[in-house]
Amino acid sequence: xxxxxxxxxxxxxxxxxxxxxxxxxxxxxxxxxxxxxxxxxxxxxxxxxxxxxxxxxxxxxxxxxxxxxxxxxxxxxxxxxxxxxxxxxxxxxxxxxxxxxxxxxxxxxxxxxxxxxxxxxxxxxxxxxxxxxxxxxxxxxxxxxxxxxxxxxxxxxxxxxxxxxxxxxxxxxxxxxxxxxxxxxxxxxxxxxxxxxxxxxxxxxxxxxxxxxxxxxxxxxxxxxxxxxxxxxxxxxxxxxxxxxxxxxxxxxxxxxxxxxxxxxxxxxxxxxxxxxxxxxxxxxxxxxxxxxxxxxxxxxxxxxxxxxxxxxxxx
Amino acid sequence: xxxxxxxxxxxxxxxxxxxxxxxxxxxxxxxxxxxxxxxxxxxxxxxxxxxxxxxxxxxxxxxxxxxxxxxxxxxxxxxxxxxxxxxxxxxxxxxxxxxxxxxxxxxxxxxxxxxxxxxxxxxxxxxxxxxxxxxxxxxxxxxxxxxxxxxxxxxxxxxxxxxxxxxxxxxxxxxxxxxxxxxxxxxxxxxxxxxxxxxxxxxxxxxxxxxxxxxxxxxxxxxxxxxxxxxxxxxxxxxxxxxxxxxxxxxxxxxxxxxxxxxxxxxxxxxxxxxxxxxxxxxxxxxxxxxxxxxxxxxxxxxxxxxxxxxxxxxxxxxxxxxxxxxxxxxxxxxxxxxxxxxxxxxxxxxxxxxxxxxxxxxxxxxxxxxxxxxxxxxxxxxxxxxxxxxxxxxxxxxxxxxxxxxxxxxxxxxxxxxxxxxxxxxxxxxxxxxxxxxxxxxxxxxxxxxxxxxxxxxxxxxxxxxxxxxxxxxxxxxxxxxxxxxxxxxxxxxxxxxxxxxxxxxxxxxxxxxxxxxxxxxxxxxxxxxxxxxxxxxxxxxxxxxxxxxxxxxxxxxxxxxxxxxxxxxxxxxxxxxxxxxxxxxxxxxxxxxxxxxxxxxxxxxxxxxxxxxxxxxxxxxxxxxxxxxxxxxxxxxxxxxxxxxxxxxxxxxx
Numbered sequence: 001x002x003x004x005x006x007x008x009x010x011x012x013x014x015x016x017x018x019x020x021x022x023x024x025x026x027x028x029x030x031x032x033x034x035x036x037x038x039x040x041x042x043x044x045x046x047x048x049x050x051x052x053x054x055x056x057x058x059x060x061x062x063x064x065x066x067x068x069x070x071x072x073x074x075x076x077x078x079x080x081x082x083x084x085x086x087x088x089x090x091x092x093x094x095x096x097x098x099x100x101x102x103x104x105x106x107x108x109x110x111x112x113x114x115x116x117x118x119x120x121x122x123x124x125x126x127x128x129x130x131x132x133x134x135x136x137x138x139x140x141x142x143x144x145x146x147x148x149x150x151x152x153x154x155x156x157x158x159x160x161x162x163x164x165x166x167x168x169x170x171x172x173x174x175x176x177x178x179x180x181x182x183x184x185x186x187x188x189x190x191x192x193x194x195x196x197x198x199x200x201x202x203x204x205x206x207x208x209x210x211x212x213x214x215x216x217x218x219x220x221x222x223x224x225x226x227x228x229x230x231x232x233x234x235x236x237x238x239x240x241x242x243x244x245x246x247x248x249x250x251x252x253x254x255x256x257x258x259x260x261x262x263x264x265x266x267x268x269x270x271x272x273x274x275x276x277x278x279x280x281x282x283x284x285x286x287x288x289x290x291x292x293x294x295x296x297x298x299x300x301x302x303x304x305x306x307x308x309x310x311x312x313x314x315x316x
Numbered sequence: 317x318x319x320x321x322x323x324x325x326x327x328x329x330x331x332x333x334x335x336x337x338x339x340x341x342x343x344x345x346x347x348x349x350x351x352x353x354x355x356x357x358x359x360x361x362x363x364x365x366x367x368x369x370x371x372x373x374x375x376x377x378x379x380x381x382x383x384x385x386x387x388x389x390x391x392x393x394x395x396x397x398x399x400x401x402x403x404x405x406x407x408x409x410x411x412x413x414x415x416x417x418x419x420x421x422x423x424x425x426x427x428x429x430x431x432x433x434x435x436x437x438x439x440x441x442x443x444x445x446x447x448x449x450x451x452x453x454x455x456x457x458x459x460x461x462x463x464x465x466x467x468x469x470x471x472x473x474x475x476x477x478x479x480x481x482x483x484x485x486x487x488x489x490x491x492x493x494x495x496x497x498x499x500x501x502x503x504x505x506x507x508x509x510x511x512x513x514x515x516x517x518x519x520x521x522x523x524x525x526x527x528x529x530x531x532x533x534x535x536x537x538x539x540x541x542x543x544x545x546x547x548x549x550x551x552x553x554x555x556x557x558x559x560x561x562x563x564x565x566x567x568x569x570x571x572x573x574x575x576x577x578x579x580x581x582x583x584x585x586x587x588x589x590x591x592x593x594x595x596x597x598x599x600x601x602x603x604x605x606x607x608x609x610x611x612x613x614x615x616x617x618x619x620x621x622x623x624x625x626x627x628x629x630x631x632x633x634x635x636x637x638x639x640x641x642x643x644x645x646x647x648x649x650x651x652x653x654x655x656x657x658x659x660x661x662x663x664x665x666x667x668x669x670x671x672x673x674x675x676x677x678x679x680x681x682x683x684x685x686x687x688x689x690x691x692x693x694x695x696x697x698x699x700x701x702x703x704x705x706x707x708x709x710x711x712x713x714x715x716x717x718x719x720x721x722x723x724x725x726x727x728x729x730x731x732x733x734x735x736x737x738x739x740x741x742x743x744x745x746x747x748x749x750x751x752x753x754x755x756x757x758x759x760x761x762x763x764x765x766x767x768x769x770x771x772x773x774x775x776x777x778x779x780x781x782x783x784x785x786x787x788x789x790x791x792x793x794x795x796x797x798x799x800x801x802x803x804x805x806x807x808x809x810x811x812x813x814x815x816x817x818x819x820x821x822x823x824x825x826x827x828x829x830x831x832x833x834x835x836x837x838x839x840x841x842x843x844x845x846x847x848x849x850x851x852x853x854x855x856x857x858x859x860x861x862x863x864x865x866x867x868x869x870x871x872x873x874x875x876x877x878x879x880x881x882x883x884x885x886x887x888x889x890x891x892x893x894x895x896x897x898x899x900x901x902x903x904x905x906x907x908x909x910x911x912x913x914x915x916x917x918x919x920x921x922x923x924x925x926x927x928x929x930x931x932x933x934x935x936x937x938x939x940x941x942x943x944x945x946x947x948x949x950x951x952x953x954x955x956x957x958x959x960x961x962x963x964x965x966x967x968x969x970x971x972x
Contacts, residue, residue, distance in 0.1 A: 032522075035616050056413060060523040061600060061609045065932040067522075075521040143723040144839050152838055155919075157929040178838045179919040179928065182616050186833035189618055193709065207617065287617050292690050 024262040028056040032076045034064040036181065037207055037293070039081045041282035044297030046080055046272060049308055050265050065090050065157065072099030074255045077262075078269060084248030085112040085203070086158055091253060103254040103269055108205060108276045109247040112160075114151060114217040115202030117188055119195040121215070128218045130169070130243075137172035139197045145174040152187055152200040153177045160201060161227070161240050165219070168238035188212055205279040207287035219243030271311040278307070334755050341748035341759070348741035359740040367773040371937030378936050382519065391519040398532075399525040401471045406524070409463035409470075420463070422679035422686040423454040425672045430636070432668035438643035445639060449632045457693025458607070458629055465606030466633075468524055468599075469592045472531040476588050479532065480539020481581070485569070487540065488547040501537050506906060506950040508913040509534065509598045510927050511943025514936050517602055527595075527604020535591035542584030546577030582645030589641055590822075593634045597824045598914075601931070608824070615830055620704050621697030623830075627823050634822040708834050715835045727787070727840045734783040739770050742779075746952070754959035761955050765948040772941050780922040782949065784915075785908040788844050792851035792904055799852075800859025800897075801885070810860050817853045825850065825914055833918055843915040850911040851904045858900025862893030892968060895961040902957040909950050 031047050033040045047057040062070060068090050070076045082091045094100055116127065123139050126132025140149030151173045153162045162175045178184050184200050185208060191198040192212065199217065202208060219242055225232040226242040233241035252269060259266045274282075285296035301308060352360065381387045403414035411420035431447030453462045487494040513530055520526045550573050558572035574581070600608035607626050614623045652661055659666060679686035743766055750762035769778050803813035828846050836842040866889050874888040890897075916924030923942050930939035 030523075035612055037613070037617060040613065060603045061605065062522045062603050063601060063932055066517060066934050069517075069934060070522055073521065075523070142837065142839070143720045144728065155928065156925060157932045176838060177919055177921075177925075179915070179917040179925065182618070182830060183833055183838050183918050185616070185618050186830045187838055190708075190834040190837065193712070295690070 024053070024055050024264050026056065027261070028058040029078070029262055029265055030058050030060055030076045032062045032067045032070065032079060033059050034062065034067070037286040038205060038279045038283035040293045041286055041296045041300065042080050042274065042279065044293050045282065045300055046269070048297050048301055049268060049312060053264060053268070053312060055262060055265050068094035068100065068253070071253055071255050072097060074099070074257050077255050077258050078103065079253040082251035082253050083110050083112070083203070084250070085110065085244055089159065091251070098256070100253050100255055103252040105273070106250040106252070107273045108250045108279055110203060110205070110250050111216065111244065111246050111248060112201070112203035113219070113244045114199055115214055116197070116199045116217065117192065117212045117214040119192070120197040120199065122195070123197045128215045130217050130219045133199065133217055134171045134173070136197070140173070140199055145176070149173045149199070151175050152184060152198065154181065154184065154201040155179055162201070164238075164240035168235050168241035205276050205283065207283040209280065210284050210288055222246065268311050278304070334751060338748045338752035341744055341751055345741045345745035345748055348738055348744060352736070352738050355738055355740070360738040362739055362770040362773070362775055366771055368771050370772055371935070371941045373937070374940050375935070375937035378515065378518065388519060395520045395525045395529060398471060398475070398528050402467060402524050402528055405467040405470045406464070409467045410460050420687070422676055423450065423459050423688070424675040424679055424685045427451055427454070428671050428675060429668065432664055434640060436664050437640055437647060442639055442643055446636050449636045452632060453629055454688050455694055456625055456629070457688055457690040457695070458626065459687060461606045461610045461626075462629060462633070465596055465608065468528045468531065468604055468606065472528045472535065473588055473592050476532045476535045476592070477539055477585055480536050480584060480588065481543050483536070484540045484543025485547065487544050494544070497540070501540060502951060503944070503947050504537050506909070506947040506954070507943045508910055508927065508946050509595070510913060510931050511939050513602050514931055514934060514939035517934050518936055522603035524603065524605055526602045527599040530599050530602060531592050531595040531604070534595050535588045538587035538591065539584040542580050542587065543577070546580030547573055549580065550576045579645055582641065586638060586641040586645065589637045590634065593630060593637070593822065596630060597826055611824060611826065615826060618830065619697065620827070620830055621700035622695065623827050624700050625696055627827050630824055631819055631822045704831060708831065711835060719836050719839070719841045722841050723839060727844070730787060731780065731783050731840070734779045735776060737779070739775055743767060743770070750956065753956050758955065758959055762952055765952040769945045769948055772945050774923060774926065774942065774945055777921065777923050777926060778945055778949070780920070781909075781912055781924070781946065784840065784843060784847065784912050784920070784922060785905060785949070788847035788851050788908050788912070789901070789904050791844065791848045792855055793901070795848070796852040796855030796904075797859055800856045801863065803856065804860045804863035810864060813856060813860060817857050820849065821853050825911060826917070829915070829918055838919045840920070842918050843912070843920055846915050846918065847908050847911045851908040854903035854907060855900045858903070859893070859897050862896030862900070863889055865896060866892045895964045895968070898957050898961045902954055905953045906950050909946050913946065
């Protein structure tokens with residue numbers, strides 16, 4: 001899998017090397033922003049790096065699933081956060097249609113799974129083990145779920161297969177889907193008031209970690225095939241009888257026309273690689289310190305020159 | 317149907333016959349429901365052969381339009397034109413690096429310009445309102461986002477007005493075109509916003525231009541309607557006079573008809589502006605920059621206080637633009653004596669020009685007069701957050717109980733009941749209602765609308781939408797009706813209540829979603845709660861307007877015959893106001909249908925949730941089918957209420 005991803009990227013890198021001294025087009029590089037802060041700040045960080053190289057940059061806010069169609073058509077130039085779990089399918093579908101390619105991985109790993117805020121552990125001390133969670137199911141009951149526990153999942157279009165997992169593992173939980181990420185956070189914020197136990201869908205890196213410390217539930221470890229092959233995993237008759245991978249990729253994607261049109265910016269894009277703490281820091285500047293994304297990006301760039309300067313200097 | 321009030325006997329027998337058929341239909345609906353166990357599956361849920369693949373057909377049609385007919389080049393060319401305009405306003409207002417590269421204009425200069433326009437239109441008070449709105453925006457540090465929003469509206473509104481004028485005039489000229497256009501407009505005005513967006517994403521892409529275009533599409537129907545209405549109302553005498561003056565057809569249109577229809581046209585302009593503002597937040601889903609986008613980001617971070625600040629800005633902008641366009645509609649041309657000097661005739665222009673130049677110069681020296689950054693800006697977010705927190709904590713014990721009660725005893729049973737009903741029983745029941753209200757034609761119309769919903773294959777989800785909307789409108793009536801009666805007691809109260817209604821209505825609906833979740837959690841109670849807030853507004857408004865619109869003479873007559881205040885209310889004022897109140901119910905249903913789609917962001921299992929999915933996968937066919945299903949519900953209610961109200965008005969002698 002990693003090899004497959006690297007090969008075309010390397011080929012494109014070679015192609016862009018041959019055009020090495022060609023200057024970048026003066027057309028603006030269009031960077032899409034979505035509705036979570038780390039992505040917005042990262043987009044501005046990268047945008048400001050491009051600007052420091054003399055490029056012009058514009059930002060456009062788009063839906064995080066529909067964006068791959070736009071990258072493919074060249075309406076936007078790149079995408080900086082391709083999460084394996086959330087956007088892997090959309091990205092790979094677009095990859096198949098052609099028009100965009102994989103521009104390399106970030107150092108960061110992503111994880112998306114069932115998660116609870118710290119106070120939940122007081123009520124259900126056996127956590128983070130999933131069987132312990134199941135034993136406490138009643139604590140998570142709500143009027144609409146009767147005496148079963150409620151798991152608040154993300155919007156259905158995130159396709160998380162929580163329902164399948166509940167069935168495969170025989171859990172006493174009902175999956176209720178929130179309609180948006182905001183709805184998830186609002187629920188946690190409301191639960192915090194009376195320290196009510198909740199278990200929701202969450203991911204890392206994410207600003208919520210800074211606001212509400214918590215942990216992921218440990219499900220049977222993810223093994224290749226557990227999602228397609230019933231015989232893999234603890235339940236021999238069901239698929240999805242495991243957690244999500246604890247170290248999913250975080251990729252960058254670029255429009256196929258980018259290496260030719262902005263060869264220098266593209267060279268930098270390939271080198272760009274952020275770590276989990278760096279991404280969390282970007283999110284924190286906006287969510288906790290109340291910077292505007294532009295200012296947060298400028299602040300981050302100022303504090304982390306040793307991180308990004310080498311990318312630019314090596315590239316020109 | 318043809319029976320008129322001139323003779324009471326045929327009217328009565330007509331009504332009796334109608335009722336008898338309706339009763340028979342109602343009985344059969346009950347029978348179908350009661351005998352569900354005996355029914356064949358075909359009558360319980362639409363069978364496969366009845367579910368037609370409308371979505372695939374629409375997708376095939378769109379693919380044909382786009383790829384085979386090459387419509388995508390046309391739309392992209394149009395979009396490029398719009399983009400060029402957007403770049404100009406974007407440069408002027410917030411300094412985007414495009415031609416003419418003059419901007420950004422300092423905020424002080426824009427505030428002065430707004431005040432000057434306000435003064436020109438309606439004197440000091442409007443000048444203050446317009447000026448202070450921009451001062452608020454600047455001081456709260458929202459300048460750039462507001463300018464981003466305005467840069468789109470400044471393009472979208474005029475384009476929309478122009479398109480509306482053009483289409484309206486064409487419709488007025490050609491009766492055939494009018495016949496085709498009318499149902500299209502009806503559907504367009506009841507289609508949920510999201511349904512428009514998917515085709516726009518496919519044809520135009522994302523970004524400010526897509527935001528502008530979706531805003532144009534959404535705001536053009538009222539302009540078309542008002543243009544048509546205005547032109548149709550022009551009295552023949554005026555046209556005669558034009559003819560006698562020897563005007564050509566074009567001159568007649570340009571110099572006689574359009575100016576005579578001026579006030580209707582300007583009402584249309586006003587509606588266009590209001591629709592544009594309503595789209596500010598929603599259009600940001602497909603890339604419209606500015607306040608809406610910022611608002612969604614802030615809500616995502618649960619920053620309620622700062623989202624409310626943005627909400628206030630949107631309301632202020634709406635009020636300002638509303639007042640300005642209304643003042644423009646009623647403004648009479650000024651007539652100055654001959655020989656008045658140029659300076660006096662153009663004194664506002666001169667004062668504006670000198671002040672603007674002065675402040676532009678000053679802003680070069682004092683950057684604070686040019687732009688106020690977020691750091692120097694004020695913020696009300698701390699007190700606002702504290703108030704919100706306090707409200708939520710205080711209400712918490714009540715809402716916890718209410719949540720439990722509503723879910724366990726009301727909502728779950730209701731929903732299960734709705735889903736349990738055989739679809740044939742629902743269809744026959746709707747026919748019964750239709751027949752009772754308007755005879756066979758109405759019954760068939762009801763059947764057609766809901767029959768199509770059944771054929772779309774989304775029956776279960778549609779029933780959940782119906783259940784949410786019905787219950788929300790019911791609650792809204794319980795709240796809105798007494799409030800309306802209370803508000804209609806005096807002029808002052810009426811004005812105060814209507815002001816609150818206007819504010820609630822222009823306040824971006826997304827802001828309500830978060831507090832509602834905090835109060836009720838992610839469930840149907842929260843959804844119903846959010847919908848009720850919106851559904852109550854038109855009910856209150858029309859109750860007040862209906863009650864206050866009752867002819868003085870009628871009330872006087874009641875008073876003279878010694879009726880108590882209560883008797884006058886129940887036996888005279890309410891019955892006379894009922895047709896108007898029913899218009900409120902109608903609008904309430906429309907608003908609920910729009911809001912229930914937005915409430916998908918809380919988490920629902922109805923049509924709205926599927927619509928969200930269709931948007932994120934850019935599935936045009938599915939989105940339009942779902943949108944049409946919602947529109948049909950609204951159109952059916954609209955039909956029933958209109959027919960009923962017309963009949964009622966006739967019976968009351970309010971209308972010939």
